[in-house]
Amino acid sequence: MKFSRRDFIKACAVSTALVSAGCSSGRQPVQSKPIDPTKTEADKWVKSVCRYCGTGCGVMIGVKNGKVVAVKGDPDNPVNKGLLCAKGYYLPQIMTAKDRITKPLIKKDGKFVEASWDEAMELITQRFKESLDQYGPASVGFYGSGQTSVDETYVANKLWKGCFGSNNVEGNPRLCMASAVAGYMTTFGADEPMGTYDDFEHCDVFFIIGSNTAEAHPVLFSRIVDHKRKNPGTKIIIADPRRHRSHEIADSAIPFIAGTDLAILGAMAYVIIEEGFTDEEFIKNHVCFSDGANPITWEDYKQHIKESYTPEFASAKSSIPVQEIRKLARDFAEPGKNTMTLWCMGINQRVAGVFANNMIHNLHLITGKICKPGSTTFSLTGQPSACGSVREVGGLSHLLPGHRLVANAAHREQIAKIWGTDPAKMAPAPGWHTMELFRRTVTGDLKCLWVMCTNPAHSLPNATFYHPGLEQTFLVVSETYHPTLTSKYADVVLPAALWCEKEGVYGNTERRTQHMAKAIEPPGEARPDVDALIDFAHRMGYGEVFPYKSFEDVWNEYLKCTTGTDMELASYAALKEAHGIRWPVKDHIGTEGTGMRFVAPDDPYVKEGVDFYARPNHRAQVFARPYTEPAEMPDKEYPFCLTTGRVLEHWHTDTMTGKCPAIMKAVPTSFAEFNSKDATQLGIKEGDIVRLVSRRGTVELPVKIERPGIPRRGLIFATWFEAERLVNAVTTDAVDAASKEPEFKICAVRVEKV
């Protein structure tokens, strides 16, 4: 007989339960390791922010002999109060990786050769000038990132939109946040969550949909875990077609058929209305209704829900029993309880992403579970500064700084004045959104593209389709590492300073703007991206409107773009001192910032009670949205649904996490995770290699069966961080009609044994 470790653990688990039951307060006092200052070998500790996710954990960077030797959680940062996740702790290892580039590279006869900065910048200048002269402003594009510092996108935006007259400025937040932006814009008239992380500690019911918080936002998850431990009555409901690590603390799970979540959200509204959970007072004072084109009444909206979203309909679509849908709605709407919805890419990366966002907001608005501590609608952001450096700076083709719009003449006028540029030079129509921008590389309409701090050849959906486009475009890639899938196609690669090798500012998910001090020098000839952009602006003949000598100069100009808007930011001095400040910061004064938006006394723009002041009628809009399915559902030929996502250890295209040996040992390759019944039916087992085939492409992946998560039957989950196993060759580039965000989360595949 073998008494396996599994049996042993089962026995232990029972015993532990007994220990706790028998003697619940008998544990020895916590013996935390005391700080021994003599053991901490760093010469200095520098306050900064984690380089990875949108949580925006504060870190202290230990520096010795000009090298990063340690990273610790900043105990004074209210975001993480000293905690980090594994990615944060391993940050020192990304700094010294062997494939860091330290000199500019120019491709000559298909080979990269080292060049001087002057030579590289002259070549870029010449090619951009030729393109602008011959083909006009639309022929030059910029593709940035939610990982750039605020100043970098700000300068690029000004140069392209203000000086070149090209609105073809995009960034990877289009791939992850655009639907959330459009959701907040349409419902509340202003982008970004009104709540904050503080709401976690006041929340009674967490409704988590389309987010594996435990792995994508680990420190936020541990705040939820901690809150639930202190308040055992806290309910956690997870709606997701895949059982994942976040379910460890779930009270109930709603494993709907992937792609049918709009039916669930609609049916929740149905039950809320039918069973009388609505907050008529709140609706009367703060809500209006729309069918997407025209105003409608509360009665019209109720009629729409009644006709389109019966629980029976939702049950038939989603496979969730009617009673469970009703229970979900009751849990969500329970009177006297505070409810928060958290969501992430499962909702946003969808052709109905904006509808889904609106429908989440609807639930909070009709129940009045909003604008109270612990009651709010909170979209989780993937990147450290998608909010700060792209949404707020206006680094997308339709935006201008300070939540302004390209298409609004007054907005163009205001920004041109601050920029010192000619408003007539600015194009009045939005530029190409991300997928269109890359399509135009394939058609040849886009001649020159500068890609900064991101890896689109790996991260775009249907990626291989766009590779020939990248090959033929004059491509500048500002990168820290080389080669990446994208830098391979570059004509010029510029060596970029990384993270704490430069000064910068990030803005996280909860509107918190955080300063990052420079801690060490970049290696070799690597420079901050902003230096390269300012140098480029001077060479292109726009030097006089780019007179900046320091980060502070850029910040002060950007600050003017936010004056008098709904997102006034903090002053440079205040940011340097504080551990992050949440906007709006009225008149840029102080370090306090704003907790809850749209609510007095937190929000300095609200006199009394709740005021959705960003909407012309001061009311949030509830939208009647039709049930919409994904662009591609499984069928006979492609019978499985593929969804992609993260593991805790890796981040995006693993250009950084792939440099950390411990992480690579833990999760060395991407994988495809199957439900055991599907695996049996397919005749595949753990460790086999399978080929996933979609209408667009194929990828071969090692099989895992029901680990680390459990996808429901018919669903395959795959990680996508590995360049050699390019899962994005398979995903679909169908986009949401309004947000233009692609539907990474759902496509149809078949499985072939290899």
Place this chain on the structure above:
Amino acid sequence: MTQERKKSIITILILLLFSSLIVSACSSGPPVPQGEISETDLKLIDIDGFPPEVPHELEGRGDCLVCHRDGEIGGVPKTPHPEFTTCRQCHVLTDALN
């Protein structure tokens, strides 16, 4: 003896071992509130280098604290911060996913 029976006996032995722990744990030390993480505790987490890796497979051992809370079983390392329960947030596996 059937395999199942042998397993049950070992299980019972382990349970007995734990019962003795209950007694000793209950009789020593002042009672401490469960699950509180104070600001000072957080400040005391001092990471020199990286959080230790998990050098063994999990095999269904989702709850690390079963063994590592007290460290009594087989001399496994005792966590200095049992109040944190999302262990794999910081401690990565060396090979469990392979």
